[in-house]
Amino acid sequence: MGPGASLKCASSGKNAFATYGADAFVAVNKAIFAEVTAELTANGQTNLGDSFSRVTDFATFEGRLAAFLVFAYGGPTSITYTDGKTYEGVQDMRAAHAGMNITSAQYDYFVANIIVPALTKSGVPMGDVSSCFAPLVVDASVKASMVGQ
Amino acid sequence: MQRRTRRILWWTGGALGLFVAVSALVHIPAVQHVMGWTNPDGSGACPFGHGAPRVASDTPKAARPGPVARTRPALGFTLGATTxxxxxxxxxxxxxxxxxxxxxxxxxxxxxxxxxxxxxxxxxxxxxxxxxxxxxxxxxxxxxxxxxxxxxxxxxxxxxxxxxxxxxxxxxxxxxxxxxxxxxxxxxxxxxxxxxxxxxxxxxxxxxxxxxxxxxxxxxxxx
Incomplete structure (x- = not known):
């Protein structure tokens, strides 16, 4: 099970995937990339570190992130994304971020300016954002798997 | 060659030479600074608007229509000028x-x-x-x-x-x-x-x- 599978949404008492389903996760994932695009084009890529500047295949990256989010929040270990391809959700975050040297401040900035707006603009009520999405993102061990690698 | 043709070629060549000389002159940094033809960072600028090839960072970032800001506060730094x-x-x-x-x-x-x-x-x-x-x-x-x-x-x-x-x-x-x-x-x-x-x-x-x-x-x- 994914690390966020045990989190219960305030609205349903179930985890995020059971509450919202795959389509909602696809929508949130696309919202994340929309926020990233807006940040890169409007504000430069200052605070996204090298997470996105090194990506050469955004379509695959998008599919992999969606698969990770689905698995992390209680869904299956793999998904077939909107591009028709299958992506594995069980991913090593340390390996995925190795060499990027993401700082704690960059991570916090990314959460505040990309993740949070993507969730709220996707229509997830704040009660559920706080109860079944946020705890995983701000978990110290999850953050440590991406920061300073 | 007829005299008229030689005269036309002479004046044409002279005009071209003058153009080249003036073009060279306005790109000399000392001349640019004396004339006030400078970029915000103090470097010399071509008065005809030509210069270094535009780079990606010169492209306006999502330039929008509408009013301009009264000022552009940036925590005491000057956007577009601080080096x-x-x-x-x-x-x-x-x-x-x-x-x-x-x-x-x-x-x-x-x-x-x-x-x-x-x-x-x-x-x-x-x-x-x-x-x-x-x-x-x-x-x-x-x-x-x-x-x-x-x-x-x-x-x-x-x-x-x-x-x-x-x-x-x-x-x-x-x-x-x-x-x-x-x-x-x-x-x-x-x-x-x-x-x-x-x-x-x-x-x-x-x-x-x-x-x-x-x-x-x-x-x-x-x-």
């Missing part, structure tokens, strides 16, 4: 550690004392600041992340910055969420946003409950 050398001098003067990243088009400065970035009224300690520079080494974007353990100081800093930006630049285009401390504290990822969008400037202000603390993030960009 890498000036930033380095500022960091040295205040013993701030700044790390160049991405080929020195980005300076990441850690633990900046609150008083040095309090131009807009936010005085939270332990600030990380990022300065993005274009290929000429001129400042285009300033961003900050300020952390606090409690909601009250972030709420006060948000309110002060909102007032400063609204007064100096103009009203925000988007005002979403409340930064009242009791609202921010009501759950993880509670957030207040003020988005100031002008034809020549964008400022984005957010107060966010990150679950393990509160952050105020700011972004100031010249468009």
């Amino acid at each position: 890498r050398a000036q930033l380095a001098s500022w960091a040295t003067q205040h013993a701030i550690t700044c790390t160049p990243r991405r080929g020195a088009t980005l300076l990441e400065c850690l633990d900046v004392p609150a008083t040095l970035l309090a131009e807009h009224g936010a005085a939270l300690g332990g600030t990380t600041a990022w300065f993005e520079l274009d290929d000429r080494g001129v400042l285009t974007t300033v961003k900050t992340l300020r952390r606090a353990t409690g909601a009250d100081p972030v709420a006060r800093a948000f309110a002060a910055t909102e007032l400063a930006l609204t007064t100096r630049a103009g009203a925000p285009a988007i005002a979403d969420g409340s930064a009242a401390p009791e609202v921010l504290a009501s759950g993880a990822f509670r957030q207040a946003t003020r988005d100031y969008r002008f034809a020549d400037y964008r400022a984005l202000l957010r107060a966010t409950n990150l679950g393990d603390g509160y952050v105020l993030t700011e972004s100031y960009t010249a468009l």
Whole structure:
């Protein structure tokens, strides 16, 4: 099970995937990339570190992130994304971020300016954002798997 | 060759030669400075508008229609004018550690004392600041992340910055969420946003409950 599978949404008492389903996760994932695009084009890529500047295949990256989010929040270990391809959700975050040297401040900035707006603009009520999405993102061990690698 | 033809060729050649000479002359740096033909960073500029090939950073970042900002506040720095050398001098003067990243088009400065970035009224300690520079080494974007353990100081800093930006630049285009401390504290990822969008400037202000603390993030960009 994914690390966020045990989190219960305030609205349903179930985890995020059971509450919202795959389509909602696809929508949130696309919202994340929309926020990233807006940040890169409007504000430069200052605070996204090298997470996105090194990506050469955004379509695959998008599919992999969606698969990770689905698995992390209680869904299956793999998904077939909107591009028709299958992506594995069980991913090593340390390996995925190795060499990027993401700082704690960059991570916090990314959460505040990309993740949070993507969730709220996707229509997830704040009660559920706080109860079944946020705890995983701000978990110290999850953050440590991406920061300073 | 007929005399008339030779005369035409002579004058044509002379005109071309004169054109080449003048073109060379206006691109001599000393001449450019004497005539006042200079770029914002002091380098010489071609009076005919030609110069170095445009680079990606010269492309306006999502330039928008609409009114221009009254001013373009950026925590005391000048977007489009402050240089890498000036930033380095500022960091040295205040013993701030700044790390160049991405080929020195980005300076990441850690633990900046609150008083040095309090131009807009936010005085939270332990600030990380990022300065993005274009290929000429001129400042285009300033961003900050300020952390606090409690909601009250972030709420006060948000309110002060909102007032400063609204007064100096103009009203925000988007005002979403409340930064009242009791609202921010009501759950993880509670957030207040003020988005100031002008034809020549964008400022984005957010107060966010990150679950393990509160952050105020700011972004100031010249468009």
